Amino acid sequence: MERTYNFSAGPAMLPREVLEQARDELLNWHDCGLSVMEMTHRGKDFSAIIAQAEADLRELLGVPANYKVLFLQGGATMQFAQIPLNLLAGRSADYLVTGAWSKKAFKEAQKVGSARLVATTEASNFTRLPAASELEFDPDAAYLHVCSNETVHGVEIHDLSAFRTSATIVADMSSHILSRPVDIGQYGLIYGGAQKNIGPAGLTLVIVREDLLGRAPTNLPTMLDYAVQAEHGSMLNTPPTYSIYVAGLVFQWLKKQGGLAAMEQTNIAKAKLLYQAIDNSGLYHNPVEPACRSRMNVPFTLNKPGLEELFVAEAKKQNIVSIKGHKMVGGMRASIYNAMPPQGVQALVDFMQDFERRHG
Numbered sequence: 220m221e222r223t224y225n226f227s228a229g230p231a232m233l234p235r236e237v238l239e240q241a242r243d244e245l246l247n248w249h250d251c252g253l254s255v256m257e258m259t260h261r262g263k264d265f266s267a268i269i270a271q272a273e274a275d276l277r278e279l280l281g282v283p284a285n286y287k288v289l290f291l292q293g294g295a296t297m298q299f300a301q302i303p304l305n306l307l308a309g310r311s312a313d314y315l316v317t318g319a320w321s322k323k324a325f326k327e328a329q330k331v332g333s334a335r336l337v338a339t340t341e342a343s344n345f346t347r348l349p350a351a352s353e354l355e356f357d358p359d360a361a362y363l364h365v366c367s368n369e370t371v372h373g374v375e376i377h378d379l380s381a382f383r384t385s386a387t388i389v390a391d392m393s394s395h396i397l398s399r400p401v402d403i404g405q406y407g408l409i410y411g412g413a414q415k416n417i418g419p420a421g422l423t424l425v426i427v428r429e430d431l432l433g434r435a436p437t438n439l440p441t442m443l444d445y446a447v448q449a450e451h452g453s454m455l456n457t458p459p460t461y462s463i464y465v466a467g468l469v470f471q472w473l474k475k476q477g478g479l480a481a482m483e484q485t486n487i488a489k490a491k492l493l494y495q496a497i498d499n500s501g502l503y504h505n506p507v508e509p510a511c512r513s514r515m516n517v518p519f520t521l522n523k524p525g526l527e528e529l530f531v532a533e534a535k536k537q538n539i540v541s542i543k544g545h546k547m548v549g550g551m552r553a554s555i556y557n558a559m560p561p562q563g564v565q566a567l568v569d570f571m572q573d574f575e576r577r578h579g
């Protein structure tokens with residue numbers, strides 16, 4: 220069966236091999252007579268699934284031993300509140316606002332505690348990262364929050380050292396986690412919703428340094444307390460078992476691809492192909508400064524008015540779907556996560572060039 224090239228920002232494409240394996244194991248996982256969906260999370264079978272998923276993730280990301288891996292729910296959006304609730308401990312946190320998602324995180328933190336703006340690039344329509352001269356860090360901040368890949372605006376932090384502060388760094392990596400190697404030791408906490416590069420929606424990943432646990436106020440609801448979740452191995456209540464299982468298959472697939480260093484090379488090549496096609500055309504335009512363009516989310520506009528609907532409709536005929544941009548920035552957006560094969564990006568570029576010849 221032919222599958223479409225799905226450029227959705229999330230839920231996004233999953234590797235075909237992962238879907239095939241999930242299909243093959245759907246009714247009867249490893250001859251246990253059950254689907255993973257039907258399994259008790261307290262039994263030995265699911266315990267093995269979650270333990271293997273965690274071990275593979277730790278290996279892929281090189282997670283140091285003094286970090287906990289938590290498989291939670293509520294999406295990255297829940298983390299916008301859960302992070303300050305757990306880490307502020309009566310202090311204030313610094314927020315770098317570089318796009319729609321970090322802006323939301325900042326607003327939510329202000330609702331539950333004290334949060335301060337380090338810099339915002341909103342006046343430049345979030346098309347760049349702030350320069351060092353624009354940054355005003357609070358030396359006493361409980362942490363600095365960044366969104367290392369802005370999914371809507373297509374801005375990625377390629378070099379964290381530009382934002383070096385004495386504060387613990389917390390990063391929303393929802394839309395580029397596992398797309399490249401990362402030095403976890405530079406962060407106190409990283410997090411992300413699963414539905415882009417990890418697996419199906421419903422699972423939220425948090426990786427947190429152990430010394431940050433246990434700072435939550437005693438009246439924090441139990442479900443929101445990282446320390447309690449860590450103590451219970453992410454099984455304080457019923458976890459999103461099927462999403463964890465599929466995420467585990469994705470981790471094994473990533474290892475087979477050669478791990479994150481190999482994935483990064485493929486992602487660089489895919490992004491380069493698409494940005495070059497945009498930059499060399501007279502019809503398409505990406506407004507983001509080249510040094511901070513995202514390898515995962517590539518927004519672009521069409522310079523000629525009235526062509527957007529036609530672009531989307533004609534793309535669909537070429538098996539290219541979910542290409543319409545976020546309403547906040549308009550135009551188109553191609554999300555090219557790990558599971559988007561290079562042939563998918565090539566198909567998009569071929570279509571864009573053909574469309575421009577006919578309508579540009």
Ligand code: PMP
Nearest residue numbers: 294295296320370391393394412
């Ligand atoms: N942060 C980023 C960078 C995102 O891209 C998204 C979702 N698109 C979110 C947070 C919110 O994630 P969720 O829907 O899992 O709450």
